[in-house]
Amino acid sequence: MPDSQPQPPDGATADPTALVLRGARLADGRTVDVRLRGPRIEAVSTAGALPPAPGTARVDLGGYLLLPAPAEPHAHGDTALTADPATEGPVPYTPEDVRRRATEAALLQLGHGATALRAHVRIGDAQGLGRLTGILQARRSLHGLAELTAVAVPRLLTGVAGADGLAMLRDAVKMGAAVVGGCPDLDPDPTGYAEAVLEVAAEHGCPVDLHTEAADPARLARLAALAGGVPAGVALGPCAGLGELPPEVAARAADQLAAGGVTVVCLPQGGCGGVAGSASSRPDGGRRVAPVRLLRAAGVRVAAGGGALRDVANPVGRGDPLEAAYLLASQGGVRAAAAYGAVSGAARAVMGLPEVRVEAGFPAELLAVRGERIEGALSLAYSRIVIHRGRVVARTSAVREYCDSAVAALPELPRQGRSNAGP
Ligand SMILES: [Zn+2]
Numbered sequence: 001m002p003d004s005q006p007q008p009p010d011g012a013t014a015d016p017t018a019l020v021l022r023g024a025r026l027a028d029g030r031t032v033d034v035r036l037r038g039p040r041i042e043a044v045s046t047a048g049a050l051p052p053a054p055g056t057a058r059v060d061l062g063g064y065l066l067l068p069a070p071a072e073p074h075a076h077g078d079t080a081l082t083a084d085p086a087t088e089g090p091v092p093y094t095p096e097d098v099r100r101r102a103t104e105a106a107l108l109q110l111g112h113g114a115t116a117l118r119a120h121v122r123i124g125d126a127q128g129l130g131r132l133t134g135i136l137q138a139r140r141s142l143h144g145l146a147e148l149t150a151v152a153v154p155r156l157l158t159g160v161a162g163a164d165g166l167a168m169l170r171d172a173v174k175m176g177a178a179v180v181g182g183c184p185d186l187d188p189d190p191t192g193y194a195e196a197v198l199e200v201a202a203e204h205g206c207p208v209d210l211h212t213e214a215a216d217p218a219r220l221a222r223l224a225a226l227a228g229g230v231p232a233g234v235a236l237g238p239c240a241g242l243g244e245l246p247p248e249v250a251a252r253a254a255d256q257l258a259a260g261g262v263t264v265v266c267l268p269q270g271g272c273g274g275v276a277g278s279a280s281s282r283p284d285g286g287r288r289v290a291p292v293r294l295l296r297a298a299g300v301r302v303a304a305g306g307g308a309l310r311d312v313a314n315p316v317g318r319g320d321p322l323e324a325a326y327l328l329a330s331q332g333g334v335r336a337a338a339a340y341g342a343v344s345g346a347a348r349a350v351m352g353l354p355e356v357r358v359e360a361g362f363p364a365e366l367l368a369v370r371g372e373r374i375e376g377a378l379s380l381a382y383s384r385i386v387i388h389r390g391r392v393v394a395r396t397s398a399v400r401e402y403c404d405s406a407v408a409a410l411p412e413l414p415r416q417g418r419s420n421a422g423p
């Protein structure tokens with residue numbers, strides 16, 4: 001990536017931890033220079049007003065909108081990229097296979113802008129803790145590029161088989177799974193399952209992140225009531241079934257989720273393999289998504305994730321947070337700024353990460369997107385520069401060139417040779 005870390009002028013001594021972003025547009029319309037030092041934003045000031053810092057690397061962000069970076073609150077790194085033709089036949093789930101796919105998937109998502117990712121990973125079954133081993137290896141591979149955390153997802157936690165599942169869940173947390181997850185709807189005793197998850201989470205002080213379609217109001221009410229007792233927080237997703245309930249029933253469920261302090265992580269781009277049979281599609285084959293407006297109106301914090309990334313649950317999944325935000329804005333009735341908040345601020349909050357604002361003192365987790373306003377950025381978000389811990393870690397540059405007759409029709413169009421004017 002030779003262009004993304006400009007070198008200081010000859011003879012100058014660079015502070016390798018400093019980086020100046022010049023001429024960036026902010027969401028409030030200001031054009032600013034931003035100085036990063038190490039993992040933090042050190043200063044933000046009117047463009048051209050920062051004192052010169054000889055030798056400091058600079059990135060020109062003229063024409064770019066600078067935003068807090070997105071985060072991915074619902075990835076499936078162990079199954080990602082298994083729908084590709086190269087992996088037809090039985091999918092290998094050795095730790096090395098999982099590590100390679102999860103790393104590649106995380107880098108794709110990092111290129112989209114997600115500098116932190118939470119990956120659900122199945123434990124038990126034939127692989128025991130092998131998939132988690134692969135995810136934790138991917139976490140180490142990605143150090144300095146993106147923060148990957150693992151959610152352990154056990155199969156059964158009640159009855160005779162549940163004893164093994166519970167022991168494995170405890171082992172998973174000791175190994176490094178930072179979040180306790182699971183699918184209560186798949187256990188013969190969903191409430192018993194949820195209670196077991198919460199017990200393990202309480203033992204280790206972990207947050208909880210459960211899969212549910214939320215189509216059973218009574219079960220959801222019990223989950224919401226249990227959630228109130230978890231200090232590290234409870235997330236539920238994708239909750240698509242909530243949208244199929246009668247409006248008054250869904251509204252009551254939303255009130256209960258709000259009272260329990262539950263965050264709903266919706267998946268606007270489609271479902272994931274985490275919920276049996278995946279009920280994220282309707283009998284007519286259509287896709288459904290949690291009723292985001294209704295949830296927000298009830299005071300529920302709603303984050304949006306990518307879900308499946310090219311696995312059997314969504315062979316064309318992109319894992320692009322800006323696409324998730326675009327879908328919330330274009331189909332979910334959510335304003336563009338709030339839609340972006342669902343994939344950035346709310347996503348970071350549910351992941352237990354500190355808030356990011358483009359202000360001095362905040363983490364230097366940033367995404368620059370070509371455009372002037374958030375609406376335009378969600379509409380045509382091709383060119384992106386991703387910053388993690390104060391360092392440019394990915395750059396996507398799109399160049400669109402029109403033929404001469406198109407340029408004659410509208411002279412402002414980018415023509416060949418004016419490559420900086422791309423989307
Ligand atoms: Zn899932």
